[in-house]
Amino acid sequence: MALHVFLHDAALPTREQWQSGIAGEGFPLVLDQTLNVRQNTGFSPAIYGDRQSGFEFDLLPATRATSVGEGDWARIDGHDLCANFRWVGNVQESISVYIASAVLAKLANGVLYDPRADRFLTGAEAVAMVRRLIEATELD
Secondary structure, three states: OEEEEEEOHHHOOOHHHHHHHHHHOOOOEEEOOOOOOOOOOOEEEEEEOOEEEEEEEEEEEHHHOOOOOHHHHHHHOOOOEEEEEEOOOOHHHHHHHHHHHHHHHHHOOOEEEEOOOOEEEEHHHHHHHHHHHHHHOOOO
């Protein structure tokens, strides 16, 4: 599964800024200390609560985003960078991806795109959606 955040390259936060944004929203997700946001091209471990988690993360020019339809470019609003999140596995990894992507979208004033639902969300809308998702989800 995948999510994408479209943002302006100049608005890409550092790992520390991203982590601060996650903590500021009250989410119990900790990004890997060694994550280099600009250079990461594969799996990035994370901790959700007290459990190991993680997701694949990389950046591409927005024009190389293949899951976006021709009619959707106006909704991306001129953003030039695409942060790609991929995961397989359990609900915990899914929640980790939704938190990380929603907060990134909010911090960078970007747009989160969920290709499965064909849905675009602002950062604030994405964070609100994640709160509802966590509330409705029980992790054993």
